[in-house]
Amino acid sequence: MFELHPARCNISTKMKIHAMNYINNTTTFQEALTSSAKYLMYPSNLSGFHNTETTLRRSMSGRNVFCHTGHLNLPERERLCSCGCRMHLNSSRNIYIRHLSIGEHLTCLEFPHHQLRCPSCGATKSQNIPFKAQGHMITEPLHTYTRDLLAKGTYTNKQVAEITGLGENVVKDIDKKRLQELYTTDGGTKLIKPEKQARFLGIDEFKLHNGHRYATHIIDLETGHILWIQNGKKKQVVYDFIDHVGMDWMDGIEAVACDMNSDFEEAFEEKCPWIQVVFDYFHIVKNFNDKVVSEVRKDEQRRLYEEGNIEAAKALKKTRYILTSNRSTLQKQNFVR
Ligand SMILES: [Zn+2]
Incomplete structure (x- = not known):
């Protein structure tokens, strides 16, 4: 363990964690800070920020927040206006910037943020915060950590929000930007072509919001x-997809799986006749359940009611429930694969 006394330490941010606070709950954080005990210290990499005090607060959700208050350097070169004059401090207000968590505790920085004004030409500007992530009130290290968690692909956005202590909308924004950088060009307006040649495609529609509108997705069934x-x-979805990937890429496609009563089958046969259209497992089972099993069950139930065998008829209703759950299981398997 690396230990230094804070008074002798020349590290820009003094993140003081009293070891006793973790070992023995009888010592409060404030007591720990004012005691003569030793602290764990490490460099913050927050360029220009000087931590003068650390207090323990509570977040809205009741989590502990280590709030590092202090000030941010204002270098002389930043005060130089484009007209050549030295800018004056016009106003300042305290701002809060979220930083990396320490274990289960959240952390934030609090410092006065200055507005500068040129006495000669009247130009104004805000003080630069070198470690702040663009577009969010969070530090660059927290932004990078959040992106890394999202890139792993094993956490949902909600889980990432819980781990980092960020709001779900902030996580969603960071993820959207990450995906745009990876998969789009022209400032996020144009999707790049698939990196890998697919052999088998799956296509299906899904309901949007109120169920009156639909969207279609096309996936690589192997990856x-x-x-x-x-x-x-409609067919237009398939035409637009083929325009996007190009005929060379479509040459490598061997088969496409779709449901039995869609326009997709026709669209693929029309544009790429070499592709074999197959009906996917989920839709075959679903149709079989809806049109065969369900009808037989209703007939049988009717017959049992007529014979006065109420118990047996009710038991058949339960069977229907089991079939319904099987359908959702099948649906899940279908999309995972
Ligand atoms: Zn000026």
């Missing part, structure tokens, strides 16, 4: 990667 999502469930 599970989503290749295309578009509003609507």
Whole structure:
């Protein structure tokens, strides 16, 4: 363990954690800070920030927050206006910036943020915060950590929000930007072509919001990667997808799985006749359940009611429930694969 006394330490941010606070709950954090005990110290990498005090607060959700108060350096070169004059401090207000968590505790920085004004030409500007992530009131290290968690692909956005202590909308924004950088060009307006040649595609529509509108997605059945999502469930979706990937890429496709009563089958046969269209497992079982099993069950139930065998008829209702759950299981398997 690396220990230094804070008074002798020349590290920009003094993140003081009293070891006793973790070993023995009888010592409060404030007591720990004012005691003569030794602290764990480590560099913060928050350029220009000087921590003068650390207090323990509570977040809205009741989590502990180590709040590092202090000040941010204002270098002389930053005060130089483009007209050549030295800018004056016009106003300042305290701001809060979220930083990396320490274990289960959240942390934040609090310091006065200055507004500068040129006495000669009247130009104004805000003090630069070198460690702040663009577009969010969080530090660059927290931003990078959040992106890394999202990139792992094993956590949902909600889980990432819980781990980092960030709001779900902030996590969603960071993820959207990350995905745009990875998969789009022209400032996020144009999707890049699939990196890998697929052999088998799956296409299906899904309901949006109120169920009156649909969207369609196309996936690579071997990798599970989503290749295309578009509003609507008509042939145009297939035409637009083929335009996007190009005929050379479509040459490598051997088969496409779709449901039995969609326009997709026709669209693929029309544009790429070499592709074998197959009906996927989920839709075959679903149709079999809806049109065969369900009808037989209703007939049988009717017959049992007529014979006065009420108990047996009710038991058949339960069977229907089991079939319904099987359908959702099948649906899950279908999309994971
Ligand atoms: Zn000026």
